[in-house]
Amino acid sequence: MTNLTRYDATQLAEMIRNRDVSPVEVVQAHLDRIADVDPKINAIVTIADQALADAKRAEAAVLRGDVLGPLHGVPFTAKDSIDTAGVLTQRGSPIFKGRNPDTDATSVARLKQAGGILLAKTNLPEFSYWIESDNLLSGRTNNPWNLARTPGGSSGGESAAIAAGMSPLGLGTDLAISVRGPAAQTGITSLKATHGRVPMTGIWPRAPRRFWHIGPMARSVRDIALAYSLLAGPDGHDAFSSSIGAAQPASGALKGGLDTSPLRVGWLVEPGFGPIDPEVAATVKAAAEAMRQAGHHVEAVRIPALELDFALDVFNRLHVMEMKPAFRAATAGRRDDEIYMMARTMLATPDTSMADFIDAEQAAERLRDGFADYFSRYDLLITPVQPIPAQPHGTTEFRINGQTVDATYLQGSTVPLNLTGLxxxxxxxxxxHDGMPIGIQLVGAWQAEPTLLHAAAILEAVSPVRNQHPLI
Incomplete structure (x- = not known):
C-alpha cells in the first residue's frame, strides 16, 4: 500500500479490521511521511516513542481476534497544549520545555480507549494564543498548500499535519477560531462542538474555560462524526461538560439518525462579521446554493444581534480580564526573551474597566438571545470561517473588500460561537484565485451537532474541491 497516508481514519480502521493492512504498516507509513515532508512544514514537535510498540500490540490483538474499537490501530495526533502521558506537552513555550505529563487529557484517553494510537504532538503559538502557529521553542509552521502562507492558529500545526498526510485525525483547541480557522486555511474539516460537549480536562489553562473548546480535525466529515461520538460526554472533572443530548454514533449522524425533512437554511456574509473577501463570500453563496439544489429551504438572512454588538469587540473586553491571571502565573519571574510576543501583548493590554466588563457580559447575552431567535426559525446557518484565505506569514494588517483591518479581524465570524457556545x-x-483553500462555517443550535454533520455530509458529497490535496 503506497497511499496509506491519504486514507481517512474510518477507512484505515476498516482495512485494519479486515486484515487488509496492519497497524504497524499504517503507523510506519505516517512516520515515513513525517520524515519526508515535515522538514518543510514544521508541524510536528514531538514523536510519540511508543507509537510503533503500540501498533505491534494492536496488530497482535487483530491476529488474536479480539474485539476491536472503532479506531483500532489508527494513528492520531494532538496539539501540544493537550496533555499526553509520557509524551512531552510543552505548550509552545520555553517556560514549559521538557514538561512530561503523568496522565492523558480526557480527549486523548478517549481516542486511545477506542483503539487509536498517539503518533505525535503538533505545533501551536505559545499558550495557544494567536492566529499563526509560531513560538520561541519550536518555531513556525508552514501551510502545505504554500509554504509562504500560515496554516493558522492556534491549531495550525495540527491542521498542517493532517492536510499534508502526516496524520489522518487530530485534536485541537479553540478559544476564538483555533480549530475552525486552521482547518479552513489548510483545506481540512473540523468541529467546535457545543460548549461543554467535550471535556477540557488536561488542557492548559485549567481556568478560565467558559470560551474554550476542544475538537476533532480530519480530512472527512465521517471522521469528524466518528471522533465526536467518541469524545463527547462528561468526565466527572470538567464542570462544564454535559451529557444532555448524548452524542450519536457516526452512523446515526450521517445515515438516517435524523429527521430527513428539508432543512431550513440561512446564509450570511455581511453585515455582522466585519469585511469579507469577495471570493470567500462567493464560496459561502455557492454552498448555500448547493443546499438549495439538494432540496432544502435556503435564503439569505441577517441576524440583528450581530449588527448591534460586534462579537469580536465583546470577546476582547471579556477574555483579556479572564486570561491575564493565567498568563501572569505562567510567566512570573521570566525574562521578556523567554516569552513570545502575544503573551507580552496580552500582559501589556490595559485591564477592562468593570463598567466595560459588565457591558460586555450583557452584550454577550444579547448575542445568545439573537442566535436563539434565529434558530427558532432555522435549522442551520452558513457563514465564512474567516474573511480571507490563508495569509502570508507575519501579516498584521489586511485590506479586505475596501476596508483596512488588523489581524484580529480574522476571528470576526468564528468568535460569536465561542461567546455563545454554539x-x-x-x-x-x-x-x-491563487490556489488556496476557502472554507465555510456551518453553525447549529445548541446541542445540534447531528444537524451540522448531516449538512456537512450533504455538502461534502457535492463539493467542487472534494479529494483535493496539497502537492507537497
Whole structure:
C-alpha cells in the first residue's frame, strides 16, 4: 500500500479490521511521511516513542481476534497544549520545555480507549494564543498548500499535519477560531462542538474555560462524526461538560439518525462579521446554493444581534480580564526573551474597566438571545470561517473588500460561537484565485451537532474541491 497516508481514519480502521493492512504498516507509513515532508512544514514537535510498540500490540490483538474499537490501530495526533502521558506537552513555550505529563487529557484517553494510537504532538503559538502557529521553542509552521502562507492558529500545526498526510485525525483547541480557522486555511474539516460537549480536562489553562473548546480535525466529515461520538460526554472533572443530548454514533449522524425533512437554511456574509473577501463570500453563496439544489429551504438572512454588538469587540473586553491571571502565573519571574510576543501583548493590554466588563457580559447575552431567535426559525446557518484565505506569514494588517483591518479581524465570524457556545463546523468548499483553500462555517443550535454533520455530509458529497490535496 503506497497511499496509506491519504486514507481517512474510518477507512484505515476498516482495512485494519479486515486484515487488509496492519497497524504497524499504517503507523510506519505516517512516520515515513513525517520524515519526508515535515522538514518543510514544521508541524510536528514531538514523536510519540511508543507509537510503533503500540501498533505491534494492536496488530497482535487483530491476529488474536479480539474485539476491536472503532479506531483500532489508527494513528492520531494532538496539539501540544493537550496533555499526553509520557509524551512531552510543552505548550509552545520555553517556560514549559521538557514538561512530561503523568496522565492523558480526557480527549486523548478517549481516542486511545477506542483503539487509536498517539503518533505525535503538533505545533501551536505559545499558550495557544494567536492566529499563526509560531513560538520561541519550536518555531513556525508552514501551510502545505504554500509554504509562504500560515496554516493558522492556534491549531495550525495540527491542521498542517493532517492536510499534508502526516496524520489522518487530530485534536485541537479553540478559544476564538483555533480549530475552525486552521482547518479552513489548510483545506481540512473540523468541529467546535457545543460548549461543554467535550471535556477540557488536561488542557492548559485549567481556568478560565467558559470560551474554550476542544475538537476533532480530519480530512472527512465521517471522521469528524466518528471522533465526536467518541469524545463527547462528561468526565466527572470538567464542570462544564454535559451529557444532555448524548452524542450519536457516526452512523446515526450521517445515515438516517435524523429527521430527513428539508432543512431550513440561512446564509450570511455581511453585515455582522466585519469585511469579507469577495471570493470567500462567493464560496459561502455557492454552498448555500448547493443546499438549495439538494432540496432544502435556503435564503439569505441577517441576524440583528450581530449588527448591534460586534462579537469580536465583546470577546476582547471579556477574555483579556479572564486570561491575564493565567498568563501572569505562567510567566512570573521570566525574562521578556523567554516569552513570545502575544503573551507580552496580552500582559501589556490595559485591564477592562468593570463598567466595560459588565457591558460586555450583557452584550454577550444579547448575542445568545439573537442566535436563539434565529434558530427558532432555522435549522442551520452558513457563514465564512474567516474573511480571507490563508495569509502570508507575519501579516498584521489586511485590506479586505475596501476596508483596512488588523489581524484580529480574522476571528470576526468564528468568535460569536465561542461567546455563545454554539457548535460550528469548518469545511472546504472553494479555492482562491491563487490556489488556496476557502472554507465555510456551518453553525447549529445548541446541542445540534447531528444537524451540522448531516449538512456537512450533504455538502461534502457535492463539493467542487472534494479529494483535493496539497502537492507537497
Amino acid at each position: 457548535p460550528g463546523m469548518s469545511m472546504r468548499f472553494g479555492t482562491s
